[in-house]
Amino acid sequence: MSETLKLAAEMRERAGKGASRAVRRTGRVPAVIYGAGAPAEPIHVEEKLLVKQLSSGHFMNSVVEITLGNGKAIRTLPRDVQFHPVTDRPIHVDFLRLSGDAVITVAVPVHFVDEDKSPGMKRGAVLNIVRHELQLDCASNAIPDQIDISLAGRDVGDSIHISAVTLPKGVVSHITDRDFTIATMVAPSALKSEDDAAAEVAAA
Numbered sequence: 001m002s003e004t005l006k007l008a009a010e011m012r013e014r015a016g017k018g019a020s021r022a023v024r025r026t027g028r029v030p031a032v033i034y035g036a037g038a039p040a041e042p043i044h045v046e047e048k049l050l051v052k053q054l055s056s057g058h059f060m061n062s063v064v065e066i067t068l069g070n071g072k073a074i075r076t077l078p079r080d081v082q083f084h085p086v087t088d089r090p091i092h093v094d095f096l097r098l099s100g101d102a103v104i105t106v107a108v109p110v111h112f113v114d115e116d117k118s119p120g121m122k123r124g125a126v127l128n129i130v131r132h133e134l135q136l137d138c139a140s141n142a143i144p145d146q147i148d149i150s151l152a153g154r155d156v157g158d159s160i161h162i163s164a165v166t167l168p169k170g171v172v173s174h175i176t177d178r179d180f181t182i183a184t185m186v187a188p189s190a191l192k193s194e195d196d197a198a199a200e201v202a203a204a
Contacts (some may be wrong), residue, residue, distance in 0.1 A: 004066045004075075005053055012042040017055045024091065031093040033066065033076055038097060043068070050090055054081065061106050061143055064095065064142060077104060098140040105134040105174050109146045110182060117152035120185040128184045135174035136167070144168050149182065156187045 012023065012030060020030040028044040042064060043066070052060050060078050067073045076095035084091050098104070115121045134147055149165055161179045 003062060005056075005059070005062050006048065007045055007053070007064050007066050009043040009045045009066050010069050012044050015042055020092070029090050031095060033074055033095045033097050036097040036099040036102070041074075045093070047090065050093070052145065054090065058109075058145065061145075062106060063098065063140060063143065063178050066095065075140070077106070101139040104140050104143075105121055105135060105136055105137050106143055106145050108136050109133050111146045111148050112183070113148050113150055114150045114152040117150075118154045118185070120155040121151060123156060124188050126183045127151070128186050129182070130178070130184065131182045134165075136164070136171050137174050138168075138171040142155060142168070142170055144171060151185075154185050156185055159184045171195070 009031070010028075012019065012201075023030050023044045023048075027047050029047045029050050031043050031045055032040050033043060034040040045066075053062075053064075060081075062078075064076050064078060065073055066076055074095075075098040077098055078093060080094040081097045082092040083089065088095070096104070104204055110129070112127060112129075118125075136144070136147075138144070147165065147167065148161060154160070159181050160183045161181055162173050162175070163179045165182065167173070
């Protein structure tokens with residue numbers, strides 16, 4: 001399960017573009033906590049710590065526990081980060097408030113394993129990844145770090161669909177109307193040339 005990140009925050013007294021610019025000049029980033037049937041709470045967080053967590057690569061899939069100045073702790077899930085178009089610095093963050101073990105939709109990265117057990121990979125096949133992340137529904141306190149997909153037995157021409165993936169208990173695909181493709185195993189040009197030549201010899 002993804003680790004819970006910690007982020008200290010202070011309440012914002014004023015809203016609006018001018019107030020947000022003033023907050024940013026102090027090295028802070030405006031943000032808002034919303035959802036779970038409660039009023040939105042405008043806050044601001046330390047930019048340096050936010051950037052450090054963003055650089056972890058799994059910020060958007062991690063539960064972030066935000067502690068306010070009054071000691072109140074709120075479990076959230078990052079939903080959107082806006083960046084400055086020139087400096088690429090974060091300028092605003094939206095956090096979704098989580099209640100209990102609420103079921104949420106998250107994007108979880110896929111990780112392919114057992115390459116040494118794949119006949120296709122041994123022949124030099126190329127793994128064409130169609131989806132690098134899966135949209136999954138799971139409890140907010142049980143978000144997977146990644147989904148491992150085995151390549152054992154996979155050969156050139158094979159496709160890996162969501163129906164062939166074993167998901168953790170309590171985790172289901174958010175997309176249920178089709179058996180979508182996650183990856184395909186294709187032959188490299190050299191292997192294609194060899195197969196074409198063999199086919200021509202057989203035909204002759």
